[in-house]
Every structure is written in C-alpha cells, then in structure tokens.
Amino acid sequence: MDILTPDFAAYELLDSGGSEKLERFGRYVLRRPEPQAVWRKSLDETEWERLADGTFTRLPGAGGDERGRWAFRDGRMSQGWPIEYRRGGLRLRMRLVPTSFKHVGLFPEQAANWDYIYDHSSRVAAGRGRAAEVLNLFAYTGGASLAACAAGARVTHVDSVRQVVTWARENMEASGLKDIRWVVEDALKYVRREVRRGRRYDGIILDPPAYGRGAAGEKWVLEENITEMLECCAALLDDGGFVVLNLYSMGLSPVVAHTALTQCFGAGEYEYGELCFADAAGKRLPLGTFCRMQR
Numbered sequence: 001m002d003i004l005t006p007d008f009a010a011y012e013l014l015d016s017g018g019s020e021k022l023e024r025f026g027r028y029v030l031r032r033p034e035p036q037a038v039w040r041k042s043l044d045e046t047e048w049e050r051l052a053d054g055t056f057t058r059l060p061g062a063g064g065d066e067r068g069r070w071a072f073r074d075g076r077m078s079q080g081w082p083i084e085y086r087r088g089g090l091r092l093r094m095r096l097v098p099t100s101f102k103h104v105g106l107f108p109e110q111a112a113n114w115d116y117i118y119d120h121s122s123r124v125a126a127g128r129g130r131a132a133e134v135l136n137l138f139a140y141t142g143g144a145s146l147a148a149c150a151a152g153a154r155v156t157h158v159d160s161v162r163q164v165v166t167w168a169r170e171n172m173e174a175s176g177l178k179d180i181r182w183v184v185e186d187a188l189k190y191v192r193r194e195v196r197r198g199r200r201y202d203g204i205i206l207d208p209p210a211y212g213r214g215a216a217g218e219k220w221v222l223e224e225n226i227t228e229m230l231e232c233c234a235a236l237l238d239d240g241g242f243v244v245l246n247l248y249s250m251g252l253s254p255v256v257a258h259t260a261l262t263q264c265f266g267a268g269e270y271e272y273g274e275l276c277f278a279d280a281a282g283k284r285l286p287l288g289t290f291c292r293m294q295r
Contacts, residue, residue, distance in 0.1 A: 001254055001255075001272060001273045001274075002271055002272070002273035002274075003273055003274050003275075003276055003284070004112040004273060004274070004275050004276070004290075005109075005112070005275075005276055005277055005278065006108070006109065006110075006111035006112040006114075006115065006275075007087065007111075008085060008108050008111045009086070010025070010026050010083045010084055010085065011023065011024065011025060011026075011083070011108040011111075011277075012024040012280075013277040013278065013279045013280075013285060014029065014043075014051065014279060014280055015041055015042050015043045015048070015279050015280060015281065016034060016037040016039070016041070016279045016283055016285045017037050017038075017039045017040045017041035017042065017283070018037065018040065018041050019033060019034060019035055019037055019038065020032065020033055020034055020037060020041070020048075021033075021034040021037055021279075021285065022043070022048055022051060022052065022279075023108075025081075025083055025096055025104065025106070025108075026081060026082065026083040026084075026096070027081065028053040028054060028074070028077060028081060029051050029052055029053050029054075030052065030053065030054045030055075030056070030098070030104065031048060031052040031054070031055040031056065032056045032102050033056065033058060033066075033102060034285065036285060036286060036287075037283075037285055039283060042279065042280070042281035042283070052073075053072065053073045053074060053077060054070055054071070054072045054073070054077050054098060055070065055071050056068055056069070056070050056098070056102045057069055057070075057071070066101045066102050067100055067101060068100065068101075068102060069100070070098045072098075077098065078097075078098065079097070080095045080096055080097035080105075081095070081096055082094070082095055082096070082174065083095075083096055083106065085111055085114065085143075087111075087114075087115055087118075089118075089150070090114065090115070090118045090147060090150050090151075091150065091175065091176075092114070092143065092146050092147065092150065092171075092175050093171070093174040093175045093176075094106055094141065094142075094143065094146075094171045094174065094175070095167070095170060095171060095174060097167075105140075105141045105167060106141065106143065107143075107248075107287070107288065108277070109248075109275035109276065109277060109287040109288045110143055110144065110207075110246070110275070110288065111143075112275050112290075113144060113147075113205075113244050113246070113275075113290060113292070114143055114144060114146075114147035115147075116242075116244065116292055117134070117144055117147040117148050117151075117203065117205065117242075117244060118147045118148070118150060118151045119151075120132075120203060120242045120294065121134060121147075121148045121151035121152070121153040121202075121203055122151040122152070124153075124202045124203065124240065124241070124242075125151065125152055125153070127240065128202075128240075131152050131153055131154050132148070132151070132152070132153040132154070132202040132203055133153070133154050133156075133200070133201045133202050133203070133238075134148040134153040134154070134155045134156070134201060134202060134203040134204070134205070135155075135156050135158070135191075135194075135201045135203070135204045135205070135233075135236065136148070136155060136156065136157050136158065136205040137158050137187040137190070137191065137204070137205065137206045137207070137208070137229075137233075138158070138159060138187055138206060138207045138208050138209065138212075139157045139158055139159045139165075139168065139205070139207070140159060140164055140168070140207065141164060141167045141168045141171055142157055142167075142168030142169075142171050142172065142180070143171075144205045144207070144244070145157040145168060145172070145180055146171060146172060146175050146177060146180075148203065148205075149172065149177045149178075149179070149180055150175070150177060153202075153203070154179070154181070155180045155181065156180075156181045156183060157180050157181065157182055157183065158183045158185060158187050158190050159183075159184065159187075160184065160185060160186050160187070160212065160213065160214045160215040160218075161184075161215075162184045162215070165182050165183075165184050168180075168182070169182060184215050185214065185215050186214025186215055186216065186218040186220070187208070187214075187220075187229070188214075188218070188220065188225055188228065188229055188232070189214060189218060191229065191232040191233060191236065192232060194232075194236055195232050195235045195236060199236055200236060200237070200238040201236050201237060201238060201241060202237075202238055202240070202241045202242070203241055203242045203243070203244075204233045204236060204237055204241070204242075204243045204244075205243070205244045206229065206230075206233065206243070206244070206245050206246065207246045208220070208222055208225075208226060208229065208246075208247070209222070210222050222247075226260060227260070227263075227264070230245075230260060230261065230263075230264035230265070231264050233264070233265075234264045234265045234266075237265070237295060238295075239295055240294075240295055241294070241295050242292065242293065242294045242295070243261065243265065243292065243293050244290065244291075244292050245257050245260075245261055245290065245291045245292070246288055246289065246290050247289045247290075247291075248275070248287065248288035248289050248290075252289055253289065254272045254273050254274055254289045254290065254291065255272070256289075257272055257289055257290065257291035258270060258272040258291045260291075261291045261293055262293075265293055265295070267295075268293045268294055268295045269293065269294045270291065270292070270293045271291070271292050271293075272289075272290060272291035272292070273289075273290065274286045274287075274288065274289055274290070275287055275288035275289075275290060276288075
C-alpha cells in the first residue's frame, strides 16, 4: 500500500489539528474544517488568525452537513483567483472559488493522480499511434480531464451539475486546452448506455461521492451503486487501458477500493493507498483513498 504526496508548488499545508487545516492556495491562505486532523495544532491560535485570509465556519445546527459561510480578509477572494500546477510537460491553470460547502474547486492531493493520468494517456497514444480515449466520471471542475487532454487524449467529461461543467470548461480554456466533450448527465445512466453502444475507452477515471443526484434527479448512493458502476466500466475499458478510482468522500480504506476494483476488472497491475500532505511540523494528513490499475 502506497502513501503519495504530490509536488504542488502552489499549494502548502501550513498546519493541521483541532479538526481544522490551514492551507495556502497560491497567494491566499484558507482555514477550513478537517475532521481527520484529530491531533493538536503546532501553531497557536494567534498565528492561525494572522495567517488566514479566508475562514470557513459551519452554520449553527448544520450537524454533519458541510454547509457554512466564509469570512474573507480580502473581499476579492469571493470572486475567485487562479492557481497553476506544473510537472514536466503538464501545465494546468484553474480558478478557485470558495463555495458554501467549504470546497474551492480543487482537491490538491489529486495532483498525484493527474500525473498518473497524463503519463498513462501519453503511453497509450505512443503505443497505439492515436490519441487515447479517456472517460472521466463525476468529473467536477476537471483537473483529471485537463491532465488527460494535456497529454493529447480525447476526453469525455461527465458530471450532473451544469454549473460545475461550465467551471471545468473555463479551466480548460485557462489552461490553453480545447476539444473536451462535455456531458451533463447522471454518470451511471451514461455508462449503462455506453455499454449498450459497445463503446471502448483507454482510460476511465471515477471520483464518486457518497451521495448525489443526477441531472434529472437520479439518486446515487455509493454503497448501493458502486458495484454496478465498476462492472459497467470494466466492460468499457479496452485491453492495455487504465482506471483510476477515488473513494476519499467516504473515508474508506484503500483496501476497499482495491477489493472492489479487482473483483470487477480482474487481472492487471494494481497500486492503491492514500493521498496525503504533511504540514510544516511534519504531521501527515490523509486526504484521499485511491486505487489505480493498468490492464
């Protein structure tokens, strides 16, 4: 089992603890809840307050709901700001916007998967003499789609929220990329139809939430739907292709992701583990569970 930390110059985990994390995204520092940071903070409260340009607070009575509000030192932060990721030939530029669910449109730990997707999309293209066909499901603001596209892949980006797809399109344009195919639809409904059509893909990326709703109100529950989703994806993946599965939203063990993937995809080269960052004091904060496979 692997623990991966991407080299992301524009992101830094400054401190963590007390169920919070203090992070630098480009030119701004954000303070957000983080339930896995059960240890004590290394910096005192005065230093957290001094460093934080934006602080997220859950709404009273929200319970397990992530909904809340932001307080900004610089009012322009609410309109968003750019951040860049660079690694070798991979150059991405994305716009961050603080949302009412504490997210900002980017999960920096996923940069480790962006590298994998870029490298494997390039490998498929070199081996087959054509662009890789890559399907990104539950694709959010498109970091993984951009990584595949940057490698020359023909990318189909599927998400059920139209505003998020628009955000991803803006990130594509900001990154100087083009020709991603945008699909606003329930992901499970889409892959069922692709299986009936006999479609094949060289790479499939899945980042399913614990719960969700499709574009037409379809209900998604990870525990109930993930097996059918993976079975459909196994039918769509071509020989020599790759798959990336994230289960961070549930906080599930990497072994769960590995077992689910091996049951549906069978033989292949697997790697699985956690994505994490270490803060300035060396405390490692786990932020994502992944399993990746190449046929």
